Amino acid sequence: MPGGFLDIDEDLEACAKRELQEETGIEGLYLEQLYTFGNPQRDPRERVISVTYFALSQSDHLMPKASSDATQTAWFPISHLPELAFDHATIIQLAWKRLLSKLGYSTIAFKMLPKYFTLSQLQTVYEILLNENLDKRNFRKGILARNIIKETGEYSRNGSHRPAKIYQVINPSQIEIIKR
Amino acid sequence: MPGGFLDIDEDLEACAKRELQEETGIEGLYLEQLYTFGNPQRDPRERVISVTYFALSQSDHLMPKASSDATQTAWFPISHLPELAFDHATIIQLAWKRLLSKLGYSTIAFKMLPKYFTLSQLQTVYEILLNENLDKRNFRKGILARNIIKETGEYSRNGSHRPAKIYQVINPSQIEIIKR
């Protein structure tokens, strides 16, 4: 939960990006505004209003490094979070809920994959987040029917088994809403 | 677009409610946090961060009255808004988008109806917001299949025609997410 104070002439998202960078060394992630928490008692020390953002990344792309403000950083699975300060557990719950819900109607899952990926990798993202196994044929049918990814023509050869086709997002610039 | 400054020990939603009341005399509405706007240039006079909320009501239940802060108040159809200050047009656009999208997967439409209502009234809410005509039989089938409203046993007699069954929401306390 990296965070900090907004500069007087700083944009909100820029601030979130800066604090993330300063405390973890991580840059270039997808950020989305989550919610603004302003209960007068949420921080007993003083009145704090938190405009919260969440970031998404591929986990293997990240090596958080404690720096300036933070003395220690680490990754935690959402099922085993440590004790959190203030209302930070509520914030994470809300982010998790938002993420799961957007998984169903948007292309947000691609923000957790590298530019080039296989359908099995994509399915794994969904399976981890939804915490259930999906049928491979139906998953592929569904994803491909939405026309949001395309084959690159390349194959991933990484093991003693059949290579997988490598795909990429057709329009990677933004999160698309897939209405159904 | 009623609004104003947060008191130092005031909750965000309480502030929105208070400002709405102070400027329009309107109370008791459904409020939902929309987004927080914080671009440093959005108000040229000074740095202002706006935690925005939208409210929903039945239109015939509201008589906005200008008071303390506001010199004038009036209703405007979203298709014919007057010139708006700062980024207020953007804010309204976002609220409209949120409303339309929630219409599809939640019970938000009921916040625009009185406690007791007929299916025709409900359908009218959807038709106005979606700006299209819906098939009566399919609409009713769909709504009733979701099991979110129930008959009261009463009928509305208000014209020289067959009376309509009066319905109410089964669980009016909250906006429910209807996953499909």
Place this chain on the structure above:
DNA sequence: TTTATTTCGTGTATTTGATACACTAAGCAA
């Protein structure tokens, strides 16, 4: 070179949900 192992990639039948579509019922007024 053959076999075993692993992951990749594919098609069809069934079920479920969404859509298209038209007439009778009930009240009131003329």
Place this chain on the structure above:
DNA sequence: TTGCTTAGTGTATCAAATACACGAAATAAA
């Protein structure tokens, strides 16, 4: 009694989601 208005209902079709099993391609080991 007739005319007008809005309420209420069923079925057939189409589209989408689900259930389900096996051959293909690569590598490693025998």
